[in-house]
Amino acid sequence: MSISPVKIWRNQKKIANILNKTGKIISYSQVYVPPSGFENEAPYPIVLVEFIDKKRFLAQLTDWKSINLKIGQKVQAVLRKTRSAGTEGVIPYGIKFKPII
Numbered sequence: 001m002s003i004s005p006v007k008i009w010r011n012q013k014k015i016a017n018i019l020n021k022t023g024k025i026i027s028y029s030q031v032y033v034p035p036s037g038f039e040n041e042a043p044y045p046i047v048l049v050e051f052i053d054k055k056r057f058l059a060q061l062t063d064w065k066s067i068n069l070k071i072g073q074k075v076q077a078v079l080r081k082t083r084s085a086g087t088e089g090v091i092p093y094g095i096k097f098k099p100i101i
Helices: 005-010 012-018
Strands: 022-031 044-051 056-060 074-081 093-099
Touching: 012 093, 044 074, 056 093
Parallel strands: none
Antiparallel strands: 022 044, 022 074, 044 056, 074 093
C-alpha cells in the first residue's frame, strides 16, 4: 500500500502542531494481527493520549518497554517513520509517542 506524497505534504501542519507535546496515556491496546504493511512491526502498542488542553490523539507507542505500557504514563509526541517507502520512493513520517522516563 502506498501513500500519496501530496497527502504527506498536506499532513505537515497537523504534525507540526502536535510534535513535542506531552500528555499521558488514558487507554492502550496491543496489536498482534496488524493491517497490511505493518506485519514486520507486530506486536506493537497503540495508545490514546490526552494532552494538557484535554485534546486526545491516537498513535503507536515507540521506544517502549513493558513497564512503560500503563495508564497514566507520561509520553511525548515524536516524529518517526510510519511505514516503508511506497512505489514512489517516499518514506512517510508521522506522529508516534515515546515514554518520558
